[in-house]
Amino acid sequence: PAEFTARRRPELIASTPEVDAAADDDRVVLVDALSPQEYAGAGHIPGAVNLPAMSGYPREEAEACGALDPGKRTITYCHGGITAAMDALRLAQLGRDDVAVYDGSLAEWLAASPKNSRTV
Known part of the structure; x- marks a missing residue:
């Protein structure tokens, strides 16, 4: 017991302004937790890399995109925050216990500003 x-x-919750700024900041890794089909089809936030939470990706994949780099802030998102939390858990399993989740995710980001009405 x-x-x-x-x-x-x-510090583990990311805001819309932080996510907006992440696209132009190489000190931040913005991770899209959705499937590759959703990432490509529905679009994604500019600058985001795709690490699909449901795939159980290997350490090498997370390292290759910088998500495990302790010198960078890592923020995960999805459609509404649930899959993003799963990605944060996966990254914690790989040794990164400071991953932030954008809990409003793509739904909030798209609604936040007319400039966000398009995804890449």
Whole structure:
């Protein structure tokens, strides 16, 4: 048996302005957690890389896109935040315990601004 004490970690929640800025910031890795078909078909936030949460991707894939680089901030997103959380968990399994989740994800990003009405 163990005692668990929950604590908020606000740095693990990304905001729309942070995600907007991520496209132009090489210190941030924006990870799209959706399937390759959704990433290509429905579009994605500019600058995002695709690491499909449901695929259980290997460490090498996460390393190749920079998602495990401790010198970079990693933010995951999907359509509404659920699959993004799964990607954050996968990255934690690979050793990265500071991955932020954009919980509003693509739905919020598209609604936030007319300039976001298009995805890549």
